[in-house]
Amino acid sequence: MSAAASPAEMRAFIVERLVGDTGEPDQVAAAARALAERAVPAIVAGLGESLGVPVSVEVADVALIRMAQARPGVTNHAMTIAASTSSPDALVLAIDNDAVAVVVSLLFGGDAGEPAAPIARDLSPLEIEVATSVFEQIARAVNGSGPRAFEFKLPVPMAMTGQDMARHLLRDGPAVRVVFSLATAASRGTVALTMPQRVLLKHRGDAGMPAGDGTGPDWRQRFSEEVMRSAVSLEATMPLARLTLGEIAALEPGQVIELDEAAQTSARLTARNKTLFVCEFGKLGQNYTVRIRHPYDAGQDFIDGLMPG
Template identity: 45%
Template sequence: MNSLGVTPGSPAALRNLLVERLIGDTAEPDKVTAAARALGERALPPIAKALSQLVPSLLQIELESVELGRISQVFLTESDNEPLTVAPSTNSPDALILSMDAAAVSLFTGLLFGAASDASLAPIERPLSAIELDIGGMVFQGIAEALNGSGARALNVRFPLPRPIAGEDRRKQVHRDGPSARLIFRIFNEGGSGLFCVTMPQRIVLSTRGVDDAGQAGSGEWQARLGGEVMRSKVAVEATVSMGTLTLGQVASLFEGQVLEMPAEAPGETRLSSKDKTLFICEFGRLGGHYTVRVKQPFDPEADLMNNLVPH
């Protein structure tokens, strides 16, 4: 299991990874943006209530913007003072990725330690202390509980959340990539303001049914049917093996029925691909009178790149 409590090689995780790799983004950008904005606006009152119970001072909150991007972009920051935590749920290892900027950390820390609501607080320009990370964790916990919801819209987030990370610990995190929606909230009072962000996989955003519920009435059955049709659709797969090199003249002189001898050092591994995308690393074998391809492991583009860069 990884740090999120999810088995990376589980059938569900592999299925989600393969579908995203083959199909790409979860849905149309306009539809995802509308769902994310509706979710953010619906979450404003419970988030404000959660923060009011945490911070003994009046704080205003507003949804500043919604941005579409990739999950991997959330971890790329040169700053050492912006905490982040990943909240897993029962159906996603990264249902919520919560982060805030240095100004928000300064604002929450000052208010929790008794600063006046109109006190001007400078953003933190150094690596965060253990206390500041703990404060970030308290804020993230309250925001996640507010966003979690209940009933059909519940995200089923697993609590308590992991302790926030920042700086190099944040940058070196390795998480699966995929299309995301980022909700950017601004918190402010008379003394200053800061930003905190909630990043979610697009499929999680759509599962909350953030678009006009009246227009979505009765759509659940159709979504289930369409989802089943997608999973039953036929996808051509190819397994190839490298045989070595030939000169252009040798290739030009090939003829029907010619047998090409494979060198003794020919690799036994093959890559299983579909739609020009490599999915698995496999190995050739035989079962009775039939040739077989045995799946060894999912294809890892980053590991493959490193193997090609490092000479053997």
């Protein structure tokens, strides 16, 4: 969130950092399942048209997770991240090696009644393209149309795998994951869809919720107002210069420590041990101040820490 954000986006960002989950768990899970079940027929149709043979697609699991858990832990899986008008990481899609094997086999005329040859090595460039094609079909099916569309930026980026995928940083936050099973008569694999809860609820917050259950717009608005009235303590800290352990051990009372040149413009504003903004330290009359520069980006801060100076 280094770009300028609207007041509504800034409010959602701060609440997400401080509160954690952005939605009531049952509501989020119901909305995700309803979205997935509506997308299944379109996914089946798209894959069937591409492969020339029918493929079974079912919703295998829906779970609330953290966004950082969306990345596969196995290097011969593949992943892509689709942005939308409301989020740079609105949709994370991951496919396992078994599902890639199924699609590759069918794409090149394999018998759907015979098991697909397993892929125990890293994915080849051709298999990465196949994975990207599957991601594209799923993203289009999930995107929808009309005023409730997620507005993903399509086509999706080329899938990443191996070390490129392992090194990729994902912004953390509350998310929901839907696992689709992709199967033929003899083989089966999985494709996982992960989406930030705030993105899902923005477009599908009313999905799967029966009328009159106490979770309508009025109830959510009153609950949000109560949350926003909660008082939290803000703390501003300024970084000192980098010192070696030996230099720190040699410090004595009365010794003056020189501030780093960028310290004044790198103050951090935190609440409940969560960093919210990068600020500039200053003074207005007799009072010290901090001026907000931009929202804190944990991923960028990690990268900056790897390349000091």
